[in-house]
Amino acid sequence: MPAGSPRVPSWWPRFRGALHDPRTATVLGRWLGAAVLVCFGTGLVSHVLQEPPGWAAPRLPSRPVWGYRLTQGLHVATGIAAVPLLLAKLWTVYPRLFARPVVRSPLHALERLSAGLLVGAALLEVFLGLLNTAQWYVWPFSFRRVHWALAWVLAGALLLHLAVRAPVIAAHWRHRSAGTRALPAADAPDRRSLLLGVGTAAAAVTAVTAGQTFPPLRPLLLLAPRHPGRGPQGLPVNRTAAAAGIGREALRDWRLVVDGPRPYALTLEGLAELEQHEARLPIACVEGWSASARWGGVRVRDLLRRAGAPDGSRVRVVSLQRRGAFAVTELGPSYARDPLTLLALRIDGEVLHPDHGYPARLIAPNRPGVLQTKWVTRLEVL
């Protein structure tokens, strides 16, 4: 903005700092763009595994067993690392808020609109994501619905923003070294310090949170709401039996009912007499923590065959829990036929703790934690 321009009053802020320059903004934008891309891709994976479109439902891969652990762990770790990047990026570009005139041309209007949309969507998306992983569900709306919609707004605004800023980005690439030289040489160390500081902040928040899913970093785990390894039988608990309303009465007459062409019911003793198997599988919570355990129990595949279910059946898994979004889940054919998918009765050889789903819980490979139904009482062949 030209100083002394008649339309700008003297008290209006003027920004002369070189760190508010396009070069710094572009470098930070690249880091942030990469983080958003990772979040968008891994977020799509999470969405499809939880709510597959019709054509995808029968084809969801049950391997690799650690797939969701990796993608959702990456989602939350990258999302957290994006916080300092986003704040730094906004700091470098905020003087543009004060640019006058407000709109110079149709292209400039589009540029401002795309930037505004981008900033708003990014801030909301990251803030809501963080609150959700802290299990602070303070809003009245569904986090998943809003986070999902914002992801598309963010992706659209980012593409628009990149298109509108293409000339600036291209100039940055064309004059890489010239760009630095064109600025006062005295500013280069400042920019290096800024980028080093922001990089360090991103690395630090990652280091103190990623241990929730990445075991080598567990000793540094200071800032995560869940600590894998802490909880009954060495596993965190998402919802306790008490919170789910599972009391003694509910368990007294417990039976497993398998509803198919040849329906049957089994007591816990009856289940224990069937062929037992073990599988080492992680619980990978959508909220970014994950932990692996050795599960023991009966293959879901064997239970379904016993009910005369055809291979490739879908199954409805019903919990004793009456209310709540996770009381009933669906198991697609790729999981139902997988030999690692168990109706688990044990963790590490011990009878399941009530909070981990006693007497029986589902555990399947490459499946979001929310769908690993606890206190299972019915399997319905669909």
Ligand code: HEM
């Ligand atoms: C930076 C841009 C981000 C994008 C584009 C993004 C995108 C997505 C998408 C598309 C989903 C799937 C939603 C669905 O199942 O319908 C998702 C899920 C999720 N995201 Fe993000 N996300 C971002 C940042 C974050 C951040 C910063 C956090 C937290 C630190 C976060 C935490 C979560 C959680 C916990 C879920 C699982 C929700 C559930 O299934 O209950 N996200 N994200």
Ligand SMILES: Nc1nc2c(c(=O)[nH]1)N[C@H]1C(S)=C(S)[C@@H](COP(=O)(O)O)O[C@H]1N2
């Ligand atoms: N019936 C029922 N099953 C459930 C849940 C629940 O609330 N109710 N929570 C799910 C979630 S979100 C996760 S991450 C896993 C956690 O299993 P854990 O508590 O045994 O670690 O259980 C899943 N199974």
Ligand SMILES: [Mo]
């Ligand atoms: Mo979870």
